[in-house]
Amino acid sequence: MDNFLLMLELIGTISFALSGGMIAIHKKTDFFGVLLLAAVTAVGGGIIRDLIVGKTPPTAFINQIYVLIALATAFILFLCARSNQEKYRQYEIQISTINNIFDAIGLGIFTVVGVQVGQQAEQGENLFFCLFLGVVTAIGGGMIRDLMLKEIPFVLEKQVYAVACLFGGACYWYLTELSSIESDVISIISISIVFAIRMLATKYKWNLPKAIE
Amino acid sequence: MDNFLLMLELIGTISFALSGGMIAIHKKTDFFGVLLLAAVTAVGGGIIRDLIVGKTPPTAFINQIYVLIALATAFILFLCARSNQEKYRQYEIQISTINNIFDAIGLGIFTVVGVQVGQQAEQGENLFFCLFLGVVTAIGGGMIRDLMLKEIPFVLEKQVYAVACLFGGACYWYLTELSSIESDVISIISISIVFAIRMLATKYKWNLPKAIE
Amino acid sequence: MDNFLLMLELIGTISFALSGGMIAIHKKTDFFGVLLLAAVTAVGGGIIRDLIVGKTPPTAFINQIYVLIALATAFILFLCARSNQEKYRQYEIQISTINNIFDAIGLGIFTVVGVQVGQQAEQGENLFFCLFLGVVTAIGGGMIRDLMLKEIPFVLEKQVYAVACLFGGACYWYLTELSSIESDVISIISISIVFAIRMLATKYKWNLPKAIE
Secondary structure (H helix, E strand, C coil): CCHHHHHHHHHHHHHHHHHHHHHHHHCCCEHHHHHHHHHHHHHHHHHHHHHHCCCCCCHHHHCCHHHHHHHHHHHHHHHHHHHCHHHHHHCHHHHHHHHHHHHHHHHHHHHHHHHHHHHHCCCCCCHHHHHHHHHHHHHHHHHHHHHHCCCCCHHHHCCHHHHHHHHHHHHHHHHHHHCCCCHHHHHHHHHHHHHHHHHHHHHCCCCCCECCC | CCHHHHHHHHHHHHHHHHHHHHHHHHCCCEHHHHHHHHHHHHHHHHHHHHHHCCCCCCHHHHCCHHHHHHHHHHHHHHHHHHHCHHHHHHCHHHHHHHHHHHHHHHHHHHHHHHHHHHHHCCCCCCHHHHHHHHHHHHHHHHHHHHHHCCCCCHHHHCCHHHHHHHHHHHHHHHHHHHCCCCHHHHHHHHHHHHHHHHHHHHHCCCCCCECCC | CCHHHHHHHHHHHHHHHHHHHHHHHHCCCEHHHHHHHHHHHHHHHHHHHHHHCCCCCCHHHHCCHHHHHHHHHHHHHHHHHHHCHHHHHHCHHHHHHHHHHHHHHHHHHHHHHHHHHHHHCCCCCCHHHHHHHHHHHHHHHHHHHHHHCCCCCHHHHCCHHHHHHHHHHHHHHHHHHHCCCCHHHHHHHHHHHHHHHHHHHHHCCCCCCECCC
């Protein structure tokens, strides 16, 4: 794997670990819960993706760097929050906004990583399959986290999540298959698309229609 | 795969997509939620089954027809419900009855499909293994749907679900192994058994005893 | 597989089946729910572990002894509880204590079994990987059970669960890799460590700190 992709994955891991850890702190789980939910959010999507493509054991189980980075991130987050409890509580809304930004970054990065894994598999020419893997990689960890916290998975309520992944993933797939743009540039474009859609959806509270209002 | 089996799978997919989509509408999820829950209910059981027998990537991820049929079904259902909201609300009890019928059809079909997949695997002569796969294929999608909606999985409350699958699945396995009846006929008999047990259980509110009343 | 390991697995299966069945009875599920939750608690962790190491179909699906033992255990438990409802209700606190002991025994045994499976896999020399498998084998079944019952998984609240597995699993791994002690003796030592940590944590209500009290 090239260095650029590895760097992206580490940034995505830290982003998702922060997002998972902040939700755990908000839900008042203890120290272990913060570590666990940070790790699950960060590597859960990749584990499901690896099981789907038959890559066993999944990368997260044999290459410790992802889990260790997630745990270290959660550990530092926990220390910061605990040593500044008053401040943390006071700024919780701002923290939630920051959390959302990290989440959107992780979402973009893991979508691209998932589509790449799909392209390297046997069915790489199958757009449908690659998009699936992108979405699963990006939202799988958050879904497990929400199920563990007895939340209705965010993806059912903040629907623009999966839609953002689909747009960014399709952009990545088409540009790599059809254009001659350098792969790293395509990654950055696609990640930006996911990030932008998520940020706009949050800011303008985009909502999809319901069948029965 | 022969045409009869494919036709059955498509009917099962439509039935489960309708069942999942109707529950999503009832729970007031938005447009995306209706599509997602319809797709999950329709293909979730098959994905778990494929992971269990080591068929990676699972069929639903590489052959788009199942997901596309489920999405199209949910799309039409959503349009119908939204353009006739008053009527949809008014007839919700009748709709729930119809939902139940579709669910029982899908249950029968996917039980048979699951047992067939088991028979084609290495352990095909193992009744226990084939029945397991039949039950997982039939109830897996509904279980994921219920977990996503924070419902206690139906299979724990409407217990005759799994029992119906076991009877129909065992019937299919024994008849194909021991009789010379044509395979398509056996499928229809077994599907009918699952369907009949589910319908009777609903009508007469069959319940299993509890340890502590 | 040697007889000692098989015996351990059967004891662990019975322990977890009792633990799962008792929780199901407490939650007033019906007969089928008691059987299902006992089986899921007993074999769920092993199924997840097998999927992770790519062992498909998972052992529990092809070797019926584990599921049958779990079902028989739950069946007997159900009969006992139903025929002595008054007594069962009266002694529920004592039963919960007994339940806890069985759970701790199962936890220790399945941790050791999971680490052993890891050591026999390709990445056997990877402590991190083996510990993961030990924890997943030990707590996976209980997590599925809790998700099915809409409980927040115990592992997030009774955190010393996973910590106990980590200590016992690491002890097993180091002693088998570095010492010349007989394997069965190491198993017993490691199981005892997990058991002791869980029992002490329950007795003295050990708790980990929270970020925001």
